[in-house]
Amino acid sequence: MFNFGSGPVQRVGRRGFQVAARLGGVVDHRLGLSRRANAAAERHAAPIYEITSSRHVHLTFDDGPSPGFTDAICDLLEAGGHQATFFFTGCNVERHPDLVRRVSAGGHGVGSHSFGHLPQWERSGPRILLDYARGHRAVQQSLGSKPTLFRPPYGHHDWRSALFTKGLRLRQFGWTNEAEDWKPGVTTASIVADLEDAIQPGAVVLLHDAIVDNPAAYDRSATVAAVGELVKVLNQRNLVSRPLAGR
Numbered sequence: 532m533f534n535f536g537s538g539p540v541q542r543v544g545r546r547g548f549q550v551a552a553r554l555g556g557v558v559d560h561r562l563g564l565s566r567r568a569n570a571a572a573e574r575h576a577a578p579i580y581e582i583t584s585s586r587h588v589h590l591t592f593d594d595g596p597s598p599g600f601t602d603a604i605c606d607l608l609e610a611g612g613h614q615a616t617f618f619f620t621g622c623n624v625e626r627h628p629d630l631v632r633r634v635s636a637g638g639h640g641v642g643s644h645s646f647g648h649l650p651q652w653e654r655s656g657p658r659i660l661l662d663y664a665r666g667h668r669a670v671q672q673s674l675g676s677k678p679t680l681f682r683p684p685y686g687h688h689d690w691r692s693a694l695f696t697k698g699l700r701l702r703q704f705g706w707t708n709e710a711e712d713w714k715p716g717v718t719t720a721s722i723v724a725d726l727e728d729a730i731q732p733g734a735v736v737l738l739h740d741a742i743v744d745n746p747a748a749y750d751r752s753a754t755v756a757a758v759g760e761l762v763k764v765l766n767q768r769n770l771v772s773r774p775l776a777g778r
């Protein structure tokens with residue numbers, strides 16, 4: 532996916548939200564994106580909101596839920612006293628609604644991440660808005676309440692995600708750090724190496740408890756094992772992962 536690195540952060544109040552207006556950095560070539568699509572993705576990086584606390588880190592997981600992985604991640608986090616945020620895709624929610632409820636019961640944050648994880652730059656405005664709405668509705672139906680968090684697929688923020696989040700009064704989140712754990716064959720060691728230094732107050736860390744668009748990356752074992760290691764890092768640094776706050 533896209534690695535925007537750490538960006539400039541604006542503080543708004545002592546306990547308010549921070550907004551990293553625009554993050555520069557490297558955009559990877561997921562799905563063999565064209566140079567033009569990558570440039571568009573960089574321009575459209577979703578804004579990042581962070582809770583200002585000296586102890587809070589925000590682990591986030593995209594594309595799930597996925598049996599055997601989402602629940603394993605929850606177990607590891609909860610054993611260490613941590614909670615994360617899961618941005619679910621409607622297509623996986625419809626297959627595993629029980630996992631949405633399991634995540635919510637663990638006190639984790641739940642947001643939507645579209646239905647079909649479509650490449651927004653290739654599709655029309657209405658097609659994308661319908662996909663966002665369908666995904667959001669699937670999460671709401673499984674959860675029994677309205678989610679207030681949203682992350683567009685690929686972190687691609689444009690007028691459609693702006694319109695969608697404003698219309699439904701959602702808070703949209705990007706991320707500050709990721710470890711390319713969506714790549715087939717990625718190892719636990721490389722994920723931990725990429726994120727160890729990023730585990731700092733205010734970080735919004737992107738990981739994946741599922742992958743929608745690449746069967747070669749369906750196995751999330753490396754990410755699950757990395758979560759176990761990252762929990763150790765959090766505990767050593769006296770930091771705690773907390774859900775992102777919605778409206």
Ligand SMILES: [Zn+2]
Pocket residue numbers: 593594644648684685
């Ligand atoms: Zn995604």
